[in-house]
Amino acid sequence: MIADRLNIGKETVCWIVTEDLGRRKICTRFVPHALTTEQKQERVVYCQDLLLMGQDERFWENIITSDKTWCFT
Secondary structure, three states: OHHHHHOOOHHHHHHHHHHHOOOOOOOOOOOHHHOOHHHHHHHHHHHHHHHHHOOOHHHHHOEEEEOOEEEEO
């Protein structure tokens, strides 16, 4: 978006952000449609496990959420 808005190359934007501003990418997003059938099944299993653990009300007190990132304490 920055490259389009400023009408400069994406490589230039990447250079400015990483080298000049000292920023780095700390998180990537998984795209569900790019997952294999096996990976999708693993996600289902993990979600089922979370639901089972969630039956204990104290479990939810130990989850901190912020900006779509989950941290277990």
